[in-house]
Amino acid sequence: MTERALRSLDGRVIAVAGASGNLGPTVVHRLAGAGATLSLAGRRAAEVERLAGAIDGPADATAVDLLDDAATRAWADDLARRHGHVDGLVHLVGGWRGGTPIEEAPLEDWGWLEQLLVRTVQHTTRAFLPHLLASGRGRVVGISAGQAQAPTHTNAAYAAAKAAADAWLLAVADRVRGSGTTANLVVVGAIVTPAMRAEDPGRDFTTFTPAEEIAEAVAYLSADAAAAMNGQRLTLRGAA
Ligand SMILES: NC(=O)c1ccc[n+]([C@@H]2O[C@H](COP(=O)([O-])OP(=O)(O)OC[C@H]3O[C@@H](n4cnc5c(N)ncnc54)[C@H](OP(=O)(O)O)[C@@H]3O)[C@@H](O)[C@H]2O)c1
Numbered sequence: 001m002t003e004r005a006l007r008s009l010d011g012r013v014i015a016v017a018g019a020s021g022n023l024g025p026t027v028v029h030r031l032a033g034a035g036a037t038l039s040l041a042g043r044r045a046a047e048v049e050r051l052a053g054a055i056d057g058p059a060d061a062t063a064v065d066l067l068d069d070a071a072t073r074a075w076a077d078d079l080a081r082r083h084g085h086v087d088g089l090v091h092l093v094g095g096w097r098g099g100t101p102i103e104e105a106p107l108e109d110w111g112w113l114e115q116l117l118v119r120t121v122q123h124t125t126r127a128f129l130p131h132l133l134a135s136g137r138g139r140v141v142g143i144s145a146g147q148a149q150a151p152t153h154t155n156a157a158y159a160a161a162k163a164a165a166d167a168w169l170l171a172v173a174d175r176v177r178g179s180g181t182t183a184n185l186v187v188v189g190a191i192v193t194p195a196m197r198a199e200d201p202g203r204d205f206t207t208f209t210p211a212e213e214i215a216e217a218v219a220y221l222s223a224d225a226a227a228a229m230n231g232q233r234l235t236l237r238g239a240a
Contacts, residue, residue: 173231
């Protein structure tokens, strides 16, 4: 019998918030391929369950509204209780409103985006931080957008929300500094997924960030190889 080589995420339990969206499937398959045990969360139970069932490796699915603080904490605490440790949190909850000049854009968009892009980061990081610190090698990975640092006038609310999420995650990095746990950001442009390419094979996606490259970055930041990296923005927009 041949022994399987140790993979970079073997033995790690990683929670993925917003797993069943555009980027989620590519990221979770990459993390599972590196040996991680995954816990996938989203609001739609059927979607996260279907994704967990398609993963080649240990994975469970939890239907949780990440705007519900108590439910988010229950997800984190239950995961830690079942496995004895939680080693990673990957935040993938996304969504967009915009495309209208500042003076015309409805301010209601800000409220919606703040909840989706900032409050879910706040709830998940606060719920998982005690467990990630206890792990001693915890990892937090968030996905930022170029807009957070270079806003355009038709994306003011979106850019402001992503910038606020960045600041929160960089504050988390400050909180965990020196503990063995880290928090980092992957900065991306518009994402192209395998499904998008399959749906529109003739389209030019050269200015997009490929989901596969983002998944590589998330796997890297989640592993021991990135133990010395904390509070950084890993930018995958060079080709745009
Ligand atoms: N897509 C892009 O082009 C792009 C560009 C720049 C940056 N980003 C960033 O990349 C990351 C991933 O983006 P994405 O496009 O993959 O995101 P997405 O598909 O829009 O959202 C991911 C998932 O989040 C879940 N979600 C939303 N609200 C939730 C809540 N209250 N509780 C629990 N789950 C919730 C949704 O699942 P349910 O419906 O099941 O809840 C959704 O499938 C995000 O941080 C995004 O801001 C994306």
